[in-house]
Amino acid sequence: MLETSTHNKVPMDAQARTACIGPDGSAAHVARMIAMISGRWKLPILFRLFAEPSMRTLQLKRDIPGVSQKMLTQHLRELEDDRLIVRTDHDEQPPRVEYSLSEGGRKLMPVLMAARLFSEQHRP
Template sequence: MDKTSTHLFVPIPHEEREICLGANGSVAHVTRVIRMIQGRWKLPILFRLYADPSMRTLKLKRDLPGVTQKVLTEQLRQLANDGLIERIDFGELPRRVEYQLSEMGRQLLPVLIAMRKFSVSHLS
């Protein structure tokens, strides 16, 4: 390692650096999770679904003032594709669809709460 390349320095034994760096390292996994929750409405949707076990799209739209139907639909689709929420289609007419957290989405809650605690403890 070049002595001026300090961005590659990881304070763990050389053999364990792949835990942090590389294609399967921590950076890749943390970046993946951030991508899953990135977006103006994804966190509000997730927290709303933490509070209520199952919700219809219209109720979510009412509870998230300012979100458009198009953006809400896109964000719900992305969250479902990433496995954080589940879309339940009841196959009824008129159409009835509800969203709920998946098991993976429920497992994310302690991480988000830890992030909140970190933020609160580091206020300027």
């Protein structure tokens, strides 16, 4: 049986410890996911797109009070780069662009809902 630190429950074996806190370990993957959703407007965008299957930029701007067009566009691009949302350009005049959750974004939603539940149950 491996010795463990009683405080952190992190395996003391070097190989097992790397799997937890190494450069490609569990902590690194969770930190990368948190970086993907970091930003004042990313969570509201994701939750709106979870509620509606497809939305245009103007609809998102109306539904998210206080967001500027610049910040909305920036966060939409970042979420698209991280493959959490999909941008669909309908190639029409006037231009019509819609956003929806990608498969990865849909897989992330149960994690965000669990985080919401955790927050509700762990109020200070």
